[in-house]
Amino acid sequence: DYDSLTYIVDWTYDTSNDVDSQSFEFGADYTRKLDSDWEQSLFVNTIIDRTTEDGGDPENSVLTLVGGRLSKTQTNNETFATSGWNIKLQAQGAVDKLLSDQSLAQLEVNTKYIFPVGKGRLVNRMDLGITSAGDLEDLPKKLRFFAGGGNSVRGYDFESIGEENSSGSIIGGKNLFAGSVEYEHPIKDAWSAAVFLDAGDAFDDWGDIDLQYGVGGGVRYRSPIGPVRVDIGFPDGKFGDA
Numbered sequence: 001d002y003d004s005l006t007y008i009v010d011w012t013y014d015t016s017n018d019v020d021s022q023s024f025e026f027g028a029d030y031t032r033k034l035d036s037d038w039e040q041s042l043f044v045n046t047i048i049d050r051t052t053e054d055g056g057d058p059e060n061s062v063l064t065l066v067g068g069r070l071s072k073t074q075t076n077n078e079t080f081a082t083s084g085w086n087i088k089l090q091a092q093g094a095v096d097k098l099l100s101d102q103s104l105a106q107l108e109v110n111t112k113y114i115f116p117v118g119k120g121r122l123v124n125r126m127d128l129g130i131t132s133a134g135d136l137e138d139l140p141k142k143l144r145f146f147a148g149g150g151n152s153v154r155g156y157d158f159e160s161i162g163e164e165n166s167s168g169s170i171i172g173g174k175n176l177f178a179g180s181v182e183y184e185h186p187i188k189d190a191w192s193a194a195v196f197l198d199a200g201d202a203f204d205d206w207g208d209i210d211l212q213y214g215v216g217g218g219v220r221y222r223s224p225i226g227p228v229r230v231d232i233g234f235p236d237g238k239f240g241d242a
Contacts, residue, residue: 001032001033001034001035002032002033003030003031003032004030004031004032005028005029005030005031006028006029006030006031007026007027007028007029008025008026008027008028008029008045009025009026010023010024010025010026011023011024011025012025012142014141014142016158016159017157017158017159017160017170018053018054018159018169018170018171019051019052019053019054019141019144019159019169019170019171019172020051020052020141021049021050021051021052021140021141021142022049022050023047023048023049023050023140023141023142024047024048024049025045025046025047025048026045026046027043027044027045027046027065028043028044029041029042029043030042030043036072037072037073037074038070038071038072039069039070039071039072040068040069040070041068041069041070042067042068043065043066043067043068043069043092044064044065044066044067045064045065046062046063046064046065046099047061047062047063047064047065047140047142047143048061048062049061049062049063049140049141049142051139051140051141053137053165053167053169053171054165054167054169055165055166055167055168055169056137056165056167056169059137059138061101061102061138061139061140062099062100062101063094063100063101063102063104063140063143064094064098064099064100065092065093065094066092066093066094067090067091067092067093068090068091068092069088069089069090070088070089070090071086071087071088071089072086072087073085073086074086075114079222080121080186080192080222081114081121082114082115082116082121083114083115083116083121084113084114085111085112085113085114086110086111086112087109087110087111087112088108088109088110088111089107089108089109090107090108091105091106091107091108092105092106093105093106102133102134102138103133103134104131104132104133104134104139104143105131105132105133106129106130106131106132106133106143107128107129107130107131108127108128108129108130109126109127109128109129110125110126110127110128111125111126111127112124112125112126117183118185119185119186120183120184120185120186120192121183121184122181122182122183122184123180123181123182123183123184124179124180124181124182125178125179125180125182126178126179126180127152127176127177127178127179127200128176128177129145129175129176129177129202130174130175131143131145131174131175133174136163136171136172136173136174136204137165137171139172139174141172144162144171144172144173144174144202145162145172145173145174145175145176145202146158146159146160146161146162146170146172146173146176146202147159147161147162147176147178147200147201147202147212148160148161148200148212150229150231152178152198152200153178153198153199153200153212153213153214153233153235154196154198154214154216154231154233155198155214155215155216155233155234155235155236156212156214156233156235159172161200161201161202161212162201162202162203163202163203163204172202173201173202173203173204174203174204175202175203175204175205175206175209176200176201176202176203177200177201177209177211178198178199178200178201179198179199179200180196180197180198180199181196181197182194182195182196182197183195183196184220190221190222190223191219191220191221192219192220192222193217193218193219193220194217194218194219194220194231195215195216195217196214196215196216196217196218196231196233197213197214197215198213198214198215198233199211199212199213199214200212212235212236213235213236214233214234214235214236215233215234216231216232216233216234217231217232218230218231218232
């Protein structure tokens with residue numbers, strides 16, 4: 001077992017794509033790892049944020065979030081696992097007028113499962129996000145979900161999948177569903193090749209989910225300082241539109 005207490009002070013200026021944000025965050029995070037390898041965390045963070053959408057006015061917000069995390073990783077090999085799994089759960093919430101200007105509750109679930117197929121391995125990933133809150137436009141960017149990019153739906157630009165505002169800008173979503181199936185086959189020494197199928201969407205209402213798909217392939221190299229990955233993805237299976 002071990003325990004740790006971390007104090008957080010962070011200023012972020014995010015200008016990627018159609019939503020810009022400036023946020024100042026401070027708080028504390030208490031983490032405990034058990035003999036069973038489960039890691040538990042409790043945290044409280046205050047966020048002072050200014051988010052601006054393309055074609056919209058700036059929205060200022062103050063939120064004091066209280067939440068917890070639970071995670072565990074189990075594999076048969078730390079450098080090239082052919083079987084194993086990882087799960088991370090996080091829940092957080094804020095209450096209006098309790099050092100916050102709105103109420104919200106948010107749950108995130110991230111999972112990965114690996115199992116052997118022939119000489120290679122199949123890597124399955126799923127990311128789920130659920131938010132109960134008011135209007136999407138009132139949420140700070142760091143509490144919105146986006147899809148697209150190298151760790152989401154490959155073949156699409158980073159944060160290019162989500163709800164659109166009246167100006168046609170991608171502004172994210174209150175909910176997220178994304179998944180991936182990838183087969184990786186060893187080639188020689190530390191090199192391997194992979195093919196993948198990704199799908200995902202960031203959206204407001206579950207009845208409006210519209211999954212976007214990406215397919216492609218790439219190479220992997222297990223370097224002494226960590227894995228290196230190079231992928232080429234194609235949106236919606238359109239191999240002519242990289």
